[in-house]
Amino acid sequence: MSDTTYEALWRRILVYAPECPIPLAQEFIQTAYSRATAYYPWSQLKVEAEFRIPTAYSTGTANVTEGSVSVIGVGTTWTSAMVNRQFMTEGNAPIYTVASFTDATHITLDRPYEKDTNPSVAYTISVVYVEVPSDFLRFDVVRDLSNNWKLRTNFTQGQLDIWDAKRAFAGTSWIVANAPPRLVSGGVPVVRYELWPRPLPASKTYAYRFIKRPPLLSAASDRAFYPLRGDTIRKGAMSELAMWPGTASLKNSFYNLDQHRTLEQEFQLSLAEAWREDNEISQTAVQYDVSDEWQYAPIDAAFWQSHDVGF
Numbered sequence: 001m002s003d004t005t006y007e008a009l010w011r012r013i014l015v016y017a018p019e020c021p022i023p024l025a026q027e028f029i030q031t032a033y034s035r036a037t038a039y040y041p042w043s044q045l046k047v048e049a050e051f052r053i054p055t056a057y058s059t060g061t062a063n064v065t066e067g068s069v070s071v072i073g074v075g076t077t078w079t080s081a082m083v084n085r086q087f088m089t090e091g092n093a094p095i096y097t098v099a100s101f102t103d104a105t106h107i108t109l110d111r112p113y114e115k116d117t118n119p120s121v122a123y124t125i126s127v128v129y130v131e132v133p134s135d136f137l138r139f140d141v142v143r144d145l146s147n148n149w150k151l152r153t154n155f156t157q158g159q160l161d162i163w164d165a166k167r168a169f170a171g172t173s174w175i176v177a178n179a180p181p182r183l184v185s186g187g188v189p190v191v192r193y194e195l196w197p198r199p200l201p202a203s204k205t206y207a208y209r210f211i212k213r214p215p216l217l218s219a220a221s222d223r224a225f226y227p228l229r230g231d232t233i234r235k236g237a238m239s240e241l242a243m244w245p246g247t248a249s250l251k252n253s254f255y256n257l258d259q260h261r262t263l264e265q266e267f268q269l270s271l272a273e274a275w276r277e278d279n280e281i282s283q284t285a286v287q288y289d290v291s292d293e294w295q296y297a298p299i300d301a302a303f304w305q306s307h308d309v310g311f
Helices: 006-016 023-040 155-161 232-242 257-282 301-306
Strands: 046-053 061-064 070-072 086-089 092-103 106-109 120-121 123-126 129-131 136-144 175-183 191-197 204-212
Touching: 006 023, 006 232, 023 232, 106 301, 123 155, 129 175, 155 175, 155 191, 232 257
Parallel strands: none
Antiparallel strands: 046 204, 061 070, 061 120, 070 106, 086 092, 086 123, 092 106, 129 191, 136 204, 175 191
């Protein structure tokens, strides 16, 4: 546990520079804390979770109209659980998201349908985009439990657009790439990732571990998470303070670039010590140079031939 509260930290800044406005002192603490949390994927910030991919649904046909968000099902039994899943026709892009559900034969899409009008088109409702928690920062790992490997997270939408612009490939997913967010009320984005190839047809669970974004210090009694200490955050804040010259009418008596460099070095050394301590306790960061060569999903010819990706 940190040995200093948020209020004690910013008040200490005022001891060194009484002329510093309180909001600015608080900003220096927040900046130092943000830099510290981003320094390393601390074990305290790692969270386990799962993506549950339901069985794709394609019973019946869909009546779609160009320029309309309304879709009418023919022989369908759609449910409210399909909201926020993806809707595709004829097995390829564009990929729409089900925005709302009315009944077993009526849904609306997140944007107007822009393919040709068709009163009886083959469709699929499935999970192509998985959504992550609001405090999600980045993936640590995504694991395919049934195939006993981890998915690759270092590919982009642009690369997928080169390989599969139509998003026609379906089968065993081995890539999870950042996707356009889903906007909720007020324009708040929900972060999503695309599974590629899109998972079809059976249900599946992916386990993942992510690095969460810690909340900023805000309440007077808030403390930095272990192993970050108050003196570490204070050194980082004082490094920021030493770069602030003050105003024309109120000079900062602590302003000194040489002092800034010294404090910044102490801040970095303190972070390195916290990193070492975190490693010794959690042992979660132990890696071997050769490990990344084998535990990802294979992408050689044997993989394509044995995992029914729909080429």
